[in-house]
Amino acid sequence: MGQAITETQWSTEQLSSHLRRRHPLFVLDVRAREEFKRFPLEGPGVTGINFPYFEMLESGGLDDMVDSVVACVQRDLVQQLPQSAPILAVCAKGSTSEFVAQGLLRLGYEATTLEGGMQAWGNHYDTQTVEDSRDLGIFQISRPARGCLSYVIVVDGNAIVVDPLRHLHPYLELARARSLKVSAIIDTHSHADHISGGRALAGETGASYHLHPYDAIHPMDMVPASFAYEQLRDGQVFEFGKHQLRVLHTPGHTLGLVALLVDEKYLLSGDSIFIHSIARPDLGGQAEAWAPLHTRSLRKLLALPEPTIVLPGHFSTFEERDEQGVFQASLAKLKRDNESLVRLQRLGDADFVQFLMESLPQFIPEYVEIKRVNTGLASPAEDDAATLELGKNVCGLAQASAQGEVR
Amino acid sequence: MSIAFDKVLDARGMNCPMPLVNARKEISKLDLGQVLKVMATDRGSVADFQGWTKVAKNVELVAQETEAADGASLYVHYIRRTA
Numbered sequence: 001m002g003q004a005i006t007e008t009q010w011s012t013e014q015l016s017s018h019l020r021r022r023h024p025l026f027v028l029d030v031r032a033r034e035e036f037k038r039f040p041l042e043g044p045g046v047t048g049i050n051f052p053y054f055e056m057l058e059s060g061g062l063d064d065m066v067d068s069v070v071a072c073v074q075r076d077l078v079q080q081l082p083q084s085a086p087i088l089a090v091c092a093k094g095s096t097s098e099f100v101a102q103g104l105l106r107l108g109y110e111a112t113t114l115e116g117g118m119q120a121w122g123n124h125y126d127t128q129t130v131e132d133s134r135d136l137g138i139f140q141i142s143r144p145a146r147g148c149l150s151y152v153i154v155v156d157g158n159a160i161v162v163d164p165l166r167h168l169h170p171y172l173e174l175a176r177a178r179s180l181k182v183s184a185i186i187d188t189h190s191h192a193d194h195i196s197g198g199r200a201l202a203g204e205t206g207a208s209y210h211l212h213p214y215d216a217i218h219p220m221d222m223v224p225a226s227f228a229y230e231q232l233r234d235g236q237v238f239e240f241g242k243h244q245l246r247v248l249h250t251p252g253h254t255l256g257l258v259a260l261l262v263d264e265k266y267l268l269s270g271d272s273i274f275i276h277s278i279a280r281p282d283l284g285g286q287a288e289a290w291a292p293l294h295t296r297s298l299r300k301l302l303a304l305p306e307p308t309i310v311l312p313g314h315f316s317t318f319e320e321r322d323e324q325g326v327f328q329a330s331l332a333k334l335k336r337d338n339e340s341l342v343r344l345q346r347l348g349d350a351d352f353v354q355f356l357m358e359s360l361p362q363f364i365p366e367y368v369e370i371k372r373v374n375t376g377l378a379s380p381a382e383d384d385a386a387t388l389e390l391g392k393n394v395c396g397l398a399q400a401s402a403q404g405e406v407r
Numbered sequence: 408m409s410i411a412f413d414k415v416l417d418a419r420g421m422n423c424p425m426p427l428v429n430a431r432k433e434i435s436k437l438d439l440g441q442v443l444k445v446m447a448t449d450r451g452s453v454a455d456f457q458g459w460t461k462v463a464k465n466v467e468l469v470a471q472e473t474e475a476a477d478g479a480s481l482y483v484h485y486i487r488r489t490a
Binding site: 033034053064096 | 457480
């Protein structure tokens with residue numbers, strides 16, 4: 001024991017590409033049951049079980065972790081583990097799962113362990129290309145475990161970063177690899193589910209930081225932001241050579257939410273329209289007042305030309321990815337397939353507001369504090385920041401089929 | 408608050424699962440009713456010791472404390488041998 005390094009260790013990059021290819025995967029998650037419930041490893045083709053490592057120790061009854069895993073698997077898990085498919089052992093930080101994988105390997109299973117565990121997976125970023133033509137680039141940078149999406153727009157050697165997430169390396173690496181100057185950073189709104197990397201990235205690169213003034217006030221505390229920023233306004237146009245980015249004020253999810261139209265072709269919708277769902281209007285604690293605004297804003301977006309490609313701020317399942325691995329869809333497709341948008345087209349305003357009010361998922365208490373951080377009113381240490389952000393975002397409306405699963 | 412204990416296990420700097428694996432070993436060396444104090448720096452140990460003491464038949468969780476030490480958090484668990 002001690003040098004429990006298995007030969008077969010997966011990086012989060014390997015896990016991500018496995019999930020992208022929709023290959024089946026059996027996960028043996030050995031974290032405590034509450035941790036597992038709060039943040040399970042999800043993906044197309046993922047099945048598995050949660051069996052805490054301390055239950056393995058008790059069931060195995062031996063002093064050595066690997067010996068206990070072997071004894072426990074033989075006693076409790078033989079029926080449940082696949083004999084001829086890979087098993088990914090997963091824990092919080094990737095050390096306990098190495099012992100578990102060793103035990104499984106000793107028994108002849110095809111076992112691997114996830115390097116860095118769920119903590120590393122929660123912090124994993126993917127970059128997908130939306131468009132990469134000679135004079136315009138659009139990249140979708142996601143945190144797949146959290147369902148958060150951000151964007152880098154590349155024009156004339158400049159990078160405009162939209163909704164950067166907490167870790168700056170994906171943006172800085174992209175800028176370095178393509179010799180880009182990060183010139184502007186836009187937060188489409190004050191996020192509730194994750195800590196924005198916007199101000200930190202602005203500090204790091206010298207870029208300007210843009211936010212709508214209505215979102216520079218914490219909606220519950222009614223305290224204004226403590227930082228300097230440039231104010232976004234409805235109809236404002238950023239010109240970049242022959243390309244332009246138009247700001248549409250779309251209040252509803254927040255009062256200062258904006259959507260961004262790139263060349264009248266791509267709609268960076270922030271938290272308004274998602275692929276399978278739409279944003280919830282209650283995270284400012286004002287659902288009754290904000291739901292009618294949300295309804296009006298959604299109608300404004302639906303009136304855009306149908307070929308417009310929607311690039312949302314979140315996803316909730318990997319099924320929302322297209323064949324290229326990008327979370328995107330045309331407005332025409334969304335008007336047809338997005339259940340909430342179908343309803344919006346069918347219902348009058350009052351009925352749609354009622355539908356919104358009846359579809360609100362559980363309120364997440366951490367979101368109030370995250371908004372404080374994003375308004376500059378609190379600055380948590382890394383450990384606390386990670387804990388605040390744990391698990392998948394719940395910024396979308398509860399979908400009828402998934403209603404019971406929303407935490 | 409001061410909690411009486413009979414033995415200390417210093418698991419600072421140890422990664423999961425070692426704080427719990429070692430606590431399990433140490434507790435078996437104690438007499439019935441005696442309390443082991445475990446000091447850990449792994450934040451995950453908080454939920455793990457709660458979960459473990461629920462399923463293990465010979466221990467109970469007396470208390471858990473979090474202390475700030477040199478800018479880092481110290482997680483302290485008091486466990487009694489019951490069987």
